[in-house]
């Protein structure tokens with residue numbers, strides 16, 4: 001086991017997460033999810049020993065993190081926080097090269113192998129054309145990638161990323177997630193990353209840590225998701241109190257679409273109606289009528305006529 005949490009409680013004065021009992025190995029890629037404020041960043045800070053655990057132990061390698069210096073932890077774990085301060089007067093290549101300086105005093109000149117590695121990282125992140133841009137000239141997405149590049153240059157066995165795909169468009173999200181998976185599988189790194197964009201992220205993570213009800217539930221991604229269908233089912237938001245939905249019999253996507261369409265357009269009680277999705281059309285009925293509709297435009301006309 002590379003990282004182990006033993007009966008750990010995590011938080012500030014009072015615990016946010018209790019009884020954490022889990023571990024990660026080298027080669028694992030693990031997605032950390034949970035609602036805003038459940039303690040994901042706090043957990044990451046605890047693993048880095050930036051804050052102390054309230055109870056229990058965190059073991060890194062085979063050592064309790066309490067007995068490791070900041071430098072020793074940085075040799076084991078590179079970290080990318082979503083709200084990192086931007087060093088002024090740095091170019092992108094300077095920032096990425098900084099990852100190498102964890103291994104040297106600051107006045108050292110990087111050797112050619114280090115420089116080649118930095119170039120390779122820039123290439124893998126599709127950042128070549130920006131290598132000499134100053135950081136404040138980069139878009140948010142490219143800046144995010146440059147911080148990820150710095151963590152890669154650190155060459156540590158573990159990388160922790162807090163929301164690495166924020167600010168990135170779909171294409172760049174996939175580049176980053178693919179790269180993280182490749183690092184775990186080809187270079188045997190242990191990767192832990194949090195994401196609110198977990199539907200895409202889950203395609204790349206083998207394991208999942210799901211924080212809810214002050215507990216951390218750990219397991220294979222698909223096992224956790226199947227146990228919690230509230231995560232998979234699209235949420236039907238009840239925003240309009242006047243709106244009472246009809247009985248809807250449809251796959252989850254069609255159900256969600258119908259629900260949001262009706263709620264936005266009809267502030268009424270539709271509970272007397274039944275809407276059934278028949279594959280290519282909706283069958284709409286109540287106790288004294290029945291009608292087919294091919295589209296939401298059709299449904300709209302029908303309901304306007306009925307009321």
Ligand SMILES: Nc1ncnc2c1ncn2[C@@H]1O[C@H](COP(=O)(O)OP(=O)(O)OP(=O)(O)O)[C@@H](O)[C@H]1O
Nearest residue numbers: 012013016034035036037038039040041042043196
């Ligand atoms: N230094 C601190 N002292 C006390 N409480 C704090 C401190 N930092 C954060 N908190 C509180 O701890 C709780 C968890 O915060 P944390 O940032 O870990 O959540 P999170 O799951 O990462 O949320 P998000 O998804 O919004 O980033 C929040 O209620 C936050 O206000």
